[in-house]
Amino acid sequence: MAKFIPVDPFDIVIFGGTGDLSRRKLLPALFHRWLDGQIPETSAIIGTARSDLNDKSYRAMAREACEKATGDVWDDKEWKKFEKLIHYVSIDATSEAADWPLLESKLTRDSERPCVFYLATAPSLYVDICDALGRAGLSDGNTRVVLEKPIGTDLESARAINDGVGAVFSERQVFRIDHYLGKETVQNLMVLRFGNILFEPLWSRNYIDHVQITVAEDLGLEGRADYYDRSGALRDMVQNHMLQLLCLTAMEPPNQLEDDDVRTEKIKVLNALVPIRGEAAKKRTVRGQYKAGMKGGEAVRGYSEELSGETKSTTETFVAIKAEIDNWRWAGVPFYLRTGKRMSHRHSDIVIQFKKTPHSLFGEGNDMANRLVIRLQPDEGVRLFVQIKEPGPGGLRVKSMPLNLSYAESFTVRYPDAYERLLMDVVRGNLSLFMRKEEVEAAWAWVDGLIEAWEQAGDAPETYPAGSDGPLAAAMLMDRDDRAWWEGQ
Numbered sequence: 001m002a003k004f005i006p007v008d009p010f011d012i013v014i015f016g017g018t019g020d021l022s023r024r025k026l027l028p029a030l031f032h033r034w035l036d037g038q039i040p041e042t043s044a045i046i047g048t049a050r051s052d053l054n055d056k057s058y059r060a061m062a063r064e065a066c067e068k069a070t071g072d073v074w075d076d077k078e079w080k081k082f083e084k085l086i087h088y089v090s091i092d093a094t095s096e097a098a099d100w101p102l103l104e105s106k107l108t109r110d111s112e113r114p115c116v117f118y119l120a121t122a123p124s125l126y127v128d129i130c131d132a133l134g135r136a137g138l139s140d141g142n143t144r145v146v147l148e149k150p151i152g153t154d155l156e157s158a159r160a161i162n163d164g165v166g167a168v169f170s171e172r173q174v175f176r177i178d179h180y181l182g183k184e185t186v187q188n189l190m191v192l193r194f195g196n197i198l199f200e201p202l203w204s205r206n207y208i209d210h211v212q213i214t215v216a217e218d219l220g221l222e223g224r225a226d227y228y229d230r231s232g233a234l235r236d237m238v239q240n241h242m243l244q245l246l247c248l249t250a251m252e253p254p255n256q257l258e259d260d261d262v263r264t265e266k267i268k269v270l271n272a273l274v275p276i277r278g279e280a281a282k283k284r285t286v287r288g289q290y291k292a293g294m295k296g297g298e299a300v301r302g303y304s305e306e307l308s309g310e311t312k313s314t315t316e317t318f319v320a321i322k323a324e325i326d327n328w329r330w331a332g333v334p335f336y337l338r339t340g341k342r343m344s345h346r347h348s349d350i351v352i353q354f355k356k357t358p359h360s361l362f363g364e365g366n367d368m369a370n371r372l373v374i375r376l377q378p379d380e381g382v383r384l385f386v387q388i389k390e391p392g393p394g395g396l397r398v399k400s401m402p403l404n405l406s407y408a409e410s411f412t413v414r415y416p417d418a419y420e421r422l423l424m425d426v427v428r429g430n431l432s433l434f435m436r437k438e439e440v441e442a443a444w445a446w447v448d449g450l451i452e453a454w455e456q457a458g459d460a461p462e463t464y465p466a467g468s469d470g471p472l473a474a475a476m477l478m479d480r481d482d483r484a485w486w487e488g489q
């Protein structure tokens with residue numbers, strides 16, 4: 001039986017209410033929370049966009065989206081109650097003529113009641129929308145604004161967004177989403193690290209050889225060519241999700257789990273990342289782009305064929321980085337990051353590779369090193385590889401075997417989508433799983449150095465066949481250090 005803490009009645013206004021994110025994630029997440037009884041029936045969900053819809057047609061769109069996303073748990077009776085919460089206001093948020101009083105008339109204006117403005121729009125509109133909300137007198141009281149990634153395309157543009165939004169909303173009203181922080185298994189990282197006495201004494205350069213963080217996707221562009229080709233894997237995945245995973249793996253234990261305690265520790269890690277600039281980028285990074293290949297026995301197109309344009313794109317769909325954190329705990333321990341589209345299979349893992357035992361009692365060829373594999377998705381779980389004696393006669397043979405904790409076998413509850421948790425945290429005003437502006441900016445500062453180095457080098461990305469584990473150069477990056485990627489066996 002799922003446990004949940006009810007939230008107070010609230011209003012949420014979704015800018016970009018007809019867009020992909022609203023249909024695939026936000027509306028279904030709210031409906032799931034309704035099904036679990038978490039959302040009070042006096043709450044209001046107001047979709048806004050430029051399209052000329054009304055409550056009825058927007059509810060029909062929302063119904064289709066929620067029915068598709070909720071599958072087995074779809075409940076027609078509950079939908080009929082839930083849809084009464086949903087309204088639509090057609091608004092061009094950037095236009096002088098936008099009808100803010102109409103939007104305001106749909107809100108319960110009460111200084112205590114949470115009112116969430118969710119900006120599921122292009123980031124270039126964030127500042128304009130916030131300005132307009134401010135001018136319309138809608139930024140005071142218990143209001144909050146949610147910003148989706150990407151927040152900018154580099155440090156300068158991220159600062160401009162943060163400053164523009166900050167001129168209207170205080171930092172405590174700004175919720176910068178990184179949906180990876182809402183994933184159950186990502187939250188479990190903190191529980192695993194700080195809820196078990198076992199790991200912390202070993203969690204440092206003294207006992208850890210290296211760390212690998214992989215987020216491999218088997219999908220390609222999924223109709224997002226326009227955005228993706230301007231972004232690439234570094235901006236799309238590393239600047240946010242991958243660096244957040246690195247922070248949670250590497251940060252010091254926070255004093256408590258309140259908003260700023262965790263965020264402050266993450267910022268310290270980002271500030272300790274060794275910049276990768278100039279020549280170092282050649283040695284420490286690999287950019288890749290998929291070419292045609294196979295997926296599940298079927299031929300799939302290469303990246304450039306998936307794009308409709310004429311010019312050959314040099315955007316990376318894969319990136320591998322050997323990162324280092326310059327602090328007492330991690331000096332000299334490489335953090336290998338790897339992410340890519342159209343890889344052999346979907347798997348996201350954090351691998352903590354411990355050092356070998358200082359002395360081998362059991363002879364050559366026996367690898368006496370423990371490994372902790374935290375599987376974020378799919379088949380969520382934790383595996384701790386330990387050495388054991390292979391039973392039977394014929395000498396003492398040692399084998400590395402996993403102590404296996406599988407989420408699916410251990411828990412029968414449905415895993416809520418990351419957005420379910422994050423949306424309810426916004427309503428509660430709990431900022432701990434959202435990024436502070438300094439976090440976003442520190443991550444961009446590091447990523448900007450890499451982009452600049454790549455631009456200076458002017459090399460085209462290495463290619464890799466769709467359906468493979470990335471370019472050869474990524475394997476070489478590890479091989480040079482006498483290490484190998486964990487392929488999720």
Ligand code: BG6
Nearest residue numbers: 149179215217236237241348377
């Ligand atoms: C998004 C990226 O932020 O995360 C996508 O823009 C990527 O390109 C997605 O596919 C991955 O998220 P998840 O939850 O499917 O691992």
